[in-house]
Amino acid sequence: MRRWLRWGIGGVLTGVPLLLAVAGPWLVSGPGARSRAFVAGDGHPLGTDFVGRDVWQQVLLGGRTVLLVAMLATVLAYLVAVPWGIAAAVSRHRWVDELLMRPLDLVLALPSLLLLVLLATIAPSGSPTLVAIVALLNLPGITRIVRAAALEVGSRPAVEALRLQGEGWWRITVGYVARSIVRTLAADLGTRFTGALYLVASASFLGVGVPPDASDWAVMVDRNRPGLFVQPWAVLAPALLIVALSVGVNLLFDRALATRSGPGPRPGARPGARSGARTETGSGNRPGPRPEPQGAAP
Structure with a gap:
């Protein structure tokens, strides 16, 4: 019951949120x-919002940009x-690993929002x-997660056996390394999508890549903040949809991974014991008397 x-x-x-983002623009007549x-x-x-537009209409129109950009x-x-x-993980040369991974550290060293604003100022908007x-x-x-997972798989004896077989x-x-890290990537995918959704919403909130009067959930949160205590739904409706989408995606991914991993051992069961097997010292299988050694003197 809890699973369902x-x-x-x-x-x-x-x-x-997906239904509103996909079908919403078709439900708006004008x-x-x-x-x-x-x-x-x-x-x-x-x-109504900060310029007198209908908030429900803006909610129907504002999800497609956020969702599509985050997914792509x-x-x-x-x-x-x-x-x-x-x-980088399967390479046997240390310099190849360093050449591939060190440039990424430069991107990690900068705050994401700062880098977002800097790149948006020099790149064409859109x-x-x-x-x-x-x-x-x-x-x-x-890339770092993929490399770490692939390094663990690449050090297995099966990989060396495949190399010896030619x-x-x-x-x-x-065929082996990439397929072995699929579960790790699936566990990370939900978090990455949430992070991308956060970055897209932050960019829209800051006016990066999106017009300031666009029908966008994040833009709605930003532009309608002055009227939060007068007309709170202009801010709460798009904000709740963004939060619901982030939480829902992670719940589905977590549930899917837990289902694929299969049920765990029963509480109290000993490792390696087969279901329904009697233990050696159980009440239904008492050890009998030890047989006397044959050939013993009377």
Whole structure:
């Protein structure tokens, strides 16, 4: 019951923001008439925003950019980081490992928000630029995790046995090493998507890559802050959707990994004991009398 409850909570938290982000723009017929700023009610289910637009309409329109940019940035980061980290791990030359990993330390040394603002000022504005910047910021962390996992797999005797059998680089690297770290990457994927979502929301909050009056959940949180205590739904609705999406994705990934790992040993069961087997000293299998040695003198 608890397992299905977690699946249900994760599915609802993830599904509602996804549904609004994907289907929301199709449900909006037009721009709609503007009213007074920060009005609660007055024909608007969630009130109006800082320029008098309907908040519910802006919620329907504002999720696609945040979601699409975060997903594309996460996918792009993994497409680059996975071969990069595996190449550094399986290389037998120390200088190759240093050449591949040391430049990433320079990116890690700078705060992500500072680097985000610096890169956005010198790059052309737009969603493709934001995707590239967020992917670049996530690249060092993913690469280091891939390298650490691949190093552990590469030191196994099975890898040396494959080399002795004459297997090629592709068979060892992709067929064994890459397949062995899939669970590690799956466990990291939910966290990375949440981090990408946070960076995209922060960029939109700072006005990087997104117009200041755009229909965007993060922009809504920023621009409607002055009316938080007058018309709170203009801030709470997009903020809660971003939080729900982040929490829901991680719940689903955690539940999926726990399901694939299979049930653990029963409480109190001894390691290695098969289910239903009687122990040697159990009540149903008492040891009998020891037989006398044959050939003994009467």
